Structures are given as C-alpha cells and as structure tokens.
Amino acid sequence: MDEDLSVDGAIENTIDDAVQQVTAPLSDYISGPVLKIISVLVILIAGLIILKVLLHIVQKALDHSRFDDVLHTFVISSIKVVFSVMLVLTVLGYLGIPMTPFITMMGACGAAVALALKDSLGNFAGGILIIFNQPFKKGDFIECAGVTGRVQEINLIYSTLTTPNRVISMPNGILANQTVINFSEDENRRVDCQFGISYDSDIDKAKEIITNVIDGSDYFNTGRKASVGVSAHGDSAVMIDALAWCSNDDYYAAKYYLLETVKKEFDKAGIDIPYPQITVHSSDH
Numbered sequence: 001m002d003e004d005l006s007v008d009g010a011i012e013n014t015i016d017d018a019v020q021q022v023t024a025p026l027s028d029y030i031s032g033p034v035l036k037i038i039s040v041l042v043i044l045i046a047g048l049i050i051l052k053v054l055l056h057i058v059q060k061a062l063d064h065s066r067f068d069d070v071l072h073t074f075v076i077s078s079i080k081v082v083f084s085v086m087l088v089l090t091v092l093g094y095l096g097i098p099m100t101p102f103i104t105m106m107g108a109c110g111a112a113v114a115l116a117l118k119d120s121l122g123n124f125a126g127g128i129l130i131i132f133n134q135p136f137k138k139g140d141f142i143e144c145a146g147v148t149g150r151v152q153e154i155n156l157i158y159s160t161l162t163t164p165n166r167v168i169s170m171p172n173g174i175l176a177n178q179t180v181i182n183f184s185e186d187e188n189r190r191v192d193c194q195f196g197i198s199y200d201s202d203i204d205k206a207k208e209i210i211t212n213v214i215d216g217s218d219y220f221n222t223g224r225k226a227s228v229g230v231s232a233h234g235d236s237a238v239m240i241d242a243l244a245w246c247s248n249d250d251y252y253a254a255k256y257y258l259l260e261t262v263k264k265e266f267d268k269a270g271i272d273i274p275y276p277q278i279t280v281h282s283s284d285h
Helices: 003-027 031-065 069-094 100-116 118-133 171-176 203-215 248-269
Strands: 141-144 147-154 159-162 167-171 178-183 186-198 225-234 238-247
Touching: 003 238, 031 069, 031 225, 069 100, 118 147, 118 159, 118 167, 118 171, 147 167, 159 171, 167 171, 186 248, 203 225, 203 248, 238 248
Parallel strands: none
Antiparallel strands: 141 147, 141 178, 147 159, 159 167, 186 238, 225 238
C-alpha cells in the first residue's frame, strides 16, 4: 500500500512540475482560477500528444504482426479507452476532486454490466482466443457443432459462416470451446457417399460403376486414389461406401454429382436400390 502511494505521489509530483514549468511565467499576470484552467488544458494537450504517439507505435507493431484486423481495431480502441480514463482521473486528481466515489461508481457499473452481459462476455473471450490462436481464418472451410461452411467474417462476438443456401452467425464461445475441423488445412476434401444395393444385385458390377463415375469426373481429379468397398450388410441392402477426394471449392457440387450419376448408372445396369423392408409375422388363433 505504501509503495502504491509513493508511486501515485511521484506521478502527481511529475505532473505538478510539468505544469509549473509551463504556467510559472504566467502566474504574475493571471489569477488562480484561470491559471488552474490553463494547467488542466496543458495536461489534456500533453496527454493527447502522448496518446497519439503511443497509438502510432502500437499500430506499426500490429501492422507487422500476424494477427487479424479485428484484433488491431480492438487493441487500438482499448488503448484509447484506458488512456482516456487515466487522463480524466489525472485531471480530477490535479483539481483536488476526490476520486474514490468515482472509482467506486465505475466498479459497481462494471459489475452490473458484466452480470447482464455474461453470455456476450463469454463470446467476447472466445473471439479473443480465436484471434490469438487462429484455429481458422477468413476464407477457411470449417465444421463445428454440426455446422459446415466457409468463414466469411470473424468478429469479437460472432463469426459468420456461409453455406450453399444460407448465412450463419455462430457465437465465438461455441467456436472456441468445441472441436473445429478446418478442411482448408488441406486443399482437398474427401467426399463420403454410401449406396445401398439389393442382396440380389451384382456387388462387383456396382463397385465398378461407382469407380467409373469417380474416375470419369474432373471433380475427383486430385491425384488421390478413391476407395470403394462394401461397408455393411444392412437389413434391406448391402451398403457400399465411396470415398473420393475433390477440391474444397467443389465439395458440394462433387457430392451431388456422385450421388445423382451413380443412381442413373445403377438404373441403366438394372441394379436395385431397395426400399427398407419390414417382415411381419402373424399367428393364427
């Protein structure tokens, strides 16, 4: 406590010395209240000059950093707010106005705001974590909490994802606390499709058709080998999985193409895709 008081006293003495150097030549010509006003103006002007220099230094450092523009704006705004509050408190202290009630009021207001905006503050903290850790960036194709889309915007509270038919605003608290799959870490993405054929159909023929559809499409011309094979024996069908790689940008078009074209080729070859069947047993009374 004594150490804090000594620091505060040193700051006040420094301010007093600076103000005295500027106002001393005027003290013989200007009355006390006017001199006080001039002193306050000197403090404010000096503070604004310091703030401008500080912001210039911080902005140059941020420009050479890897952080997103959203963080740049947040850091600059935070410095302005904090420095402005400190400058106001300095002026109040110089004028001899008690600051304890003012600080107490600010603390109470801050606690009330924090309680009212608990969820938003959680999202805000999530936004800061996302910006610093950068699990994804603008333009990446991600999946989180069952939502898949391209990152359109990263803000401090919400991030915006675009899908083929909608725009989704996701709270940053969810993105920061749940598993995020970033498909853009790899330029290609795997299309997973499953086809069911009847037990009477030719499995080898069905696999050949699926393979030919994949090999004959430019969507899957990525240099990665596709996989086609039986994955399960269902109640009504033999399940065949097709795993093929396409570019991230072509994912949906490639998936739709594969599902549609395989169905058409199955129809031509007489391979049935059966409806689910239920066998009902009855007993005679």
